[in-house]
Amino acid sequence: MTAVLSAPVLTTEPADEPPIPPARRRVPYLLLLPGLLWLAVFFVVPLLTLVSTSLQTGSLEEGYALTFNWSIYGHVWTTYGSQLLRSLVYAGSATVLALVIGYPLAYAIALKAGRWRNLMLILVVAPFFTSFLLRTLAWKIVLADDGWVVGALQSVGLLSDTGRLLATPAAVVLGLTYNFLPFMVLPLYASLEKMDPLLLEAAGDLHATPMTAFRTVTWPLSLPGVVAGTLLTFIPAAGDFVNVQFLGTPNSQMIGNVIESRFLTVLDYPAAAALSITVMVGVMLLVLAYVRRVGARELL
Amino acid sequence: MPERARGEHGPRDLRLVGLRKAFGSAVAVDDLSLTVPAGSFFALLGPSGCGKTTTLRMVAGLETPTAGQVLLGDEDITARRPYERPVNTVFQSYALFPHLSVEENVAFGLRRRGRKNVQGVVAEMLAMVELAGFGRRRPGQLSGGQQQRVAVARALINEPEVLLLDEPLGALDLKLRRQMQLELKRIQTEVGSTFVHVTHDQEEAMTMADTIAVMNSGLVEQLGSPRELYERPATRYVANFLGQSNCLDGSVVGIQGDETLVEVHGVRLLVPGRLGSPGAAASFGVRPEKALALPWDPALPADAAGRDAALRNAVPGTVTDVSFTGLSTQYVVRTAWGQELGVFTQNAGGEAPLQRGDAVVVAWRPEHTFPLAPSTTAPPGGEPDAPALGPAVPPTMAPLGS
Numbered sequence: 001m002t003a004v005l006s007a008p009v010l011t012t013e014p015a016d017e018p019p020i021p022p023a024r025r026r027v028p029y030l031l032l033l034p035g036l037l038w039l040a041v042f043f044v045v046p047l048l049t050l051v052s053t054s055l056q057t058g059s060l061e062e063g064y065a066l067t068f069n070w071s072i073y074g075h076v077w078t079t080y081g082s083q084l085l086r087s088l089v090y091a092g093s094a095t096v097l098a099l100v101i102g103y104p105l106a107y108a109i110a111l112k113a114g115r116w117r118n119l120m121l122i123l124v125v126a127p128f129f130t131s132f133l134l135r136t137l138a139w140k141i142v143l144a145d146d147g148w149v150v151g152a153l154q155s156v157g158l159l160s161d162t163g164r165l166l167a168t169p170a171a172v173v174l175g176l177t178y179n180f181l182p183f184m185v186l187p188l189y190a191s192l193e194k195m196d197p198l199l200l201e202a203a204g205d206l207h208a209t210p211m212t213a214f215r216t217v218t219w220p221l222s223l224p225g226v227v228a229g230t231l232l233t234f235i236p237a238a239g240d241f242v243n244v245q246f247l248g249t250p251n252s253q254m255i256g257n258v259i260e261s262r263f264l265t266v267l268d269y270p271a272a273a274a275l276s277i278t279v280m281v282g283v284m285l286l287v288l289a290y291v292r293r294v295g296a297r298e299l300l
Numbered sequence: 301m302p303e304r305a306r307g308e309h310g311p312r313d314l315r316l317v318g319l320r321k322a323f324g325s326a327v328a329v330d331d332l333s334l335t336v337p338a339g340s341f342f343a344l345l346g347p348s349g350c351g352k353t354t355t356l357r358m359v360a361g362l363e364t365p366t367a368g369q370v371l372l373g374d375e376d377i378t379a380r381r382p383y384e385r386p387v388n389t390v391f392q393s394y395a396l397f398p399h400l401s402v403e404e405n406v407a408f409g410l411r412r413r414g415r416k417n418v419q420g421v422v423a424e425m426l427a428m429v430e431l432a433g434f435g436r437r438r439p440g441q442l443s444g445g446q447q448q449r450v451a452v453a454r455a456l457i458n459e460p461e462v463l464l465l466d467e468p469l470g471a472l473d474l475k476l477r478r479q480m481q482l483e484l485k486r487i488q489t490e491v492g493s494t495f496v497h498v499t500h501d502q503e504e505a506m507t508m509a510d511t512i513a514v515m516n517s518g519l520v521e522q523l524g525s526p527r528e529l530y531e532r533p534a535t536r537y538v539a540n541f542l543g544q545s546n547c548l549d550g551s552v553v554g555i556q557g558d559e560t561l562v563e564v565h566g567v568r569l570l571v572p573g574r575l576g577s578p579g580a581a582a583s584f585g586v587r588p589e590k591a592l593a594l595p596w597d598p599a600l601p602a603d604a605a606g607r608d609a610a611l612r613n614a615v616p617g618t619v620t621d622v623s624f625t626g627l628s629t630q631y632v633v634r635t636a637w638g639q640e641l642g643v644f645t646q647n648a649g650g651e652a653p654l655q656r657g658d659a660v661v662v663a664w665r666p667e668h669t670f671p672l673a674p675s676t677t678a679p680p681g682g683e684p685d686a687p688a689l690g691p692a693v694p695p696t697m698a699p700l701g702s
Contacts, residue, residue, distance in 0.1 A: 201362050202395035204382040206409035207458065216408075220399045 054273035064269065072274045080258050080275060084282070087255040090169065091237035094176035098184040098233045099226065101177070106188035106225070107218075111197060124185050132179065136246045139175050140166065143247065167249045175243035183232035191225025192218070227294055231287055238283055255279055311338030312373030314359065314462050314494055319368035321354050328354040330518035332368070336462070336496055336511075341488050343497045343509035345541070351518040352498045353392075356464050359496065360389045372461060383412070388455035389464040393471070394447050396439035402426070402450050403435035409458040425453045428487065445476045452484070456491060463488075465497040469504065481507050502542045506530070514538050532670050536583065539672060545585040546641045546662075547672060552580045559666055565637040569613045570666035583672040586613075588642035590668040593619065593631050593660040611663040617641065619658045629653055633662050 054072060058064035077084075109120045127135055142149055143165040150166075153159035165171050195218065203213035241256030248254075255275065262272035314336040321329040329351040336342040344352040357363040359370055361382035369378045377385055388409065396405050406425055407418045415421075426432050429449035439447055448468060455463055465484070469477045485508050488495045499505050505512050506526040513523045514537070522534045529542050539545035550564035552575055560575040561568055562582045575582040596616060620640065621632035624647075631643040631654060641662050654660060 196393075196395065198391060198393060198395040199397060201382070202389070202391060202397075203408070205360055205362070205387075205389045206454065207383045207412040208408070209383055209412075212412060216412075217397060217399075 050273045050276060053269050054277055056270050060267055069270065072270050073278065076271055076274045076278060079271075080255065083253050083255045083258050084278070086252065087238050087279070088286075090173055090176060090254055091234050091240075093173045094180065094237045095184075095230050095234040097173065097177040098181050099230060102181055102184035102188055102229065103222075103226075106185050106192055109185075110189050110192035110195075121186075121189070124182050124189075127178075128182065133242065136175055136179065136242050139171075139178065140246050143171050143174075166247060169248070169252055171247040172243050172252065172254075175247045176237045176240060179240075179243065180233040180237050183236070184229040187228035187232065188222060188225040191222045191228075195221045223294065227291060230290075235283055235287070239279060309373055309375075311492075311494075312375070312461060313338050314496065315369075315371040315373075316355070316359070317369045317371065319355065319358060319370065320366045321351070321358060321363060322366045327518050329358070329365075332518070332520060334513055334520060334523060336494055338461075338494055339492050340510045341485065341495045341497065341508055343499060343505035343512045344515055345499055345502055345505040345512050346515035347500055347541075350515040352500075352515050353466055355515075356389075356466055356496065356498045359462065360387055360464055361385050362389075386461040387464060388458050388460040388462075389466060390448075390451045390455050390468045392467040394439075394451040396447055396450055396454070398439055400438075401435060402431065402437050402439065402442070405439065405450055406435075406454045406457055408454060413458075421457060425457045428456075428490070429453045429483075444472055445480065448472060448480060449483075452487065456487070456493070459491070460493055462494045462496060465495060467499055468497070469499075469501075477504070484508060506542070514541060516541075530587075533585070534673050536585070536672050539585045539670070544588055544642060546588060546591065547583060547585040548639070549581070549583045552576050552578050552582050554578050560671075564615075565635070567615050567635075569615070569669070571669045571671050572667055573671055575671055584669050585672055586664050586669050588630070589628070589644040589646070591641070591643045591662050591664040593633055593643040593645065593654060593662055595654065596659050596661045598659045610665050612666050613669065614661045614663040615641065616659070616661050619654050619656055619660055622654065622656055624653070631660075633660055635662075 052066055053064075055066060055068050055070065056064040057067045057069045105124070109117055109124070113120050141147060144150070145164050145166060150159060150164060153165075154161055154163065159165070165174075199217050199221070200213050203217045204210070208216060238254075239256050241254060241260050244252065244254050244257050259272050259275050259279070262268045262275065316332055316334050316336075319329055319332040320327070332351075332355060344355060346352045354363060358365050361377075361380060361384075365378060369376050371377065372386070377387075397408065400408070403419075403422050403426075406422045410418045410421065422435070423432065426435055429452055431446060431449055431453065434442065434446065434450075439450060442450065448471070451468070468484070469480050472480060481504055484495075484497075497505070497509060506529075509526065511523065512526055512529055514521045514529065516537050522529060522538045524532075529538060533539035533542060533545065536545075536547050539547060548562075548564045548569070550562040550569070553561040553563050553568060555561070555574050556570070558574075559570045559572055560582065562571055562575065562584065563569075569584075571582065571584045575584075592611065598616070615633075615635055617633040617635040619631055620634045623630045626647065628644045628646050631645065633641045633643055635641060643662055
């Protein structure tokens with residue numbers, strides 16, 4: 001949205017410049033037009049519809065009427081609070097895990113991979129060449145009770161003989177981590193790759209041990225990537241319902257599963273709409289707070 | 301971490317012993333040994349790719365030598381990690397931390413060594429490099445010259461025993477570079493640390509350094525004060541890398557007292573010192589500004605041109621190019637055997653300038669002649685980044701005497 005607001009600035013010239021012909025002054029607006037139309041048709045209108053749906057009462061048989069039933073928000077909050085919280089916890093865990101796995105990976109690709117860099121980047125995005133559903137289904141097989149992962153964990157004693165991975169919260173978090181890892185790695189790579197390696201030499205020259213150099217130079221300079229990567233992982237993970245469906249259990253549902261069943265199975269449209277808006281606003285507030293705290297200088 | 305040691309040890313010389321660095325099969329630095337006296341301003345001068353930056357990086361600990369040692373006094377620091385050395389570097393591209401303020405950049409080294417309450421020292425250091433009041437800015441908000449001074453302050457605040465400067469002025473424009481040369485010299489005198497300055501700019505090296513080591517292909521060609529190197533270059537390479545020279549090749553005729561008589565294409569010239577037994581090959585040179593071009597009637601012998609008795613060396617020739625630069629007039633004189641000699645005449649006024657085609661003798665004092673060791677390396681004729689000492693000369697003169 002800020003792009004829309006600042007667009008006229010593009011054409012603002014110092015006073016002593018010759019005036020820009022009107023035809024050329026229109027160019028920025030023309031460039032923005034397709035995107036704005038797209039946003040209007042596929043985001044703004046559906047969003048308004050969603051808000052209006054959430055405030056309607058009635059039933060499928062008798063039809064719905066807009067009654068400004070604000071109490072629905074209190075209702076979904078109390079009814080589905082545990083699923084909301086679980087979504088945040090699962091998405092948060094997956095984000096932390098993706099950061100722990102993704103940061104060293106991105107660091108290695110950006111600073112140590114040499115001529116293997118492009119190949120490694122391709123490998124990072126390679127999972128995208130198959131469908132999201134298929135990949136998650138494959139995890140179901142990997143984590144199955146008679147699969148080799150469970151067998152191996154049982155044989156080293158990390159899992160009891162009756163212990164399982166499938167249909168556990170761990171499986172859901174692992175699935176989320178796997179599915180959104182590239183969204184973490186790519187922004188991290190981009191910010192690490194931009195860093196001048198000479199800065200690390202300079203830090204070493206100025207009496208910083210390699211660990212201190214990482215803490216005082218590499219980490220702060222990669223923060224924009226950390227912020228972007230965590231957001232790109234957390235936001236879709238918080239709304240995901242596929243991983244729970246395949247890898248979790250019905251009693252460990254995330255908010256995405258609730259919305260899905262409200263909309264498609266129970267046909268309780270107002271509650272589903274109110275939940276969607278609650279999630280959207282909630283995630284937006286969390287993101288704003290996070291960006292303010294961590295990445296204020298780099299992003300705002 | 302070892303605390304900086306100047307107090308414990310007193311000033312210590314930086315010594316490189318048999319230092320060698322090979323990258324695969326490419327030898328960047330080859331068996332380099334030299335001593336940089338404590339407190340001196342030392343320049344490593346050479347064209348790009350001569351190994352000077354690699355040498356510097358080995359002193360800083362950023363490259364590990366293939367062989368040899370880096371010593372401070374008698375202490376071997378070859379194996380020490382960069383952050384454990386009492387050595388700091390001003391990098392060519394400054395490498396300032398973009399996410400830290402100028403103050404925090406300057407305080408970086410002190411903080412790493414656990415110093416508290418650094419504000420006072422930082423402010424002092426910023427004042428010394430004339431950047432008081434810039435402390436809160438980010439490096440990106442400073443000009444190139446200001447960034448350069450932050451880089452100097454950031455290194456110097458650690459009171460290094462040796463400050464390494466890697467082409468620190470390369471990114472600045474000419475005027476700023478001149479100013480910073482004097483500035484750095486002033487700072488060095490003020491703090492008394494040993495400065496090792498890597499540059500390809502011979503004028504910069506001569507302006508700033510007490511001692512210059514001219515490097516070529518991983519070896520030191522010659523080491524000495526700027527004046528020694530200029531007045532007595534030992535090799536053809538040095539003679540042409542620092543300023544310009546007319547280099548002549550001949551064979552020894554005989555020794556006359558302290559001088560050697562050398563015949564060059566039939567012309568007999570005197571060179572100070574004993575260059576070898578009769579028949580031996582001998583090379584020598586003379587600076588263009590030490591030579592005079594005197595009008596001469598070719599019907600007379602070369603000796604007959606009216607000239608000062610001290611100008612005992614004379615080579616006849618024809619003026620082929622004249623260029624007036626304001627400060628001087630620069631002549632190119634072609635000898636009978638086709639070699640082009642340069643002669644720079646100071647514009648003192650009075651004398652009528654010579655014209656193209658005039659017959660002249662190029663004459664100079666034997667004591668201004670310097671013998672040249674047979675150079676093991678090619679002369680830097682095609683070196684693009686070796687600027688001439690004097691004003692620009694016509695391209696025909698670039699590889700004088702070659």
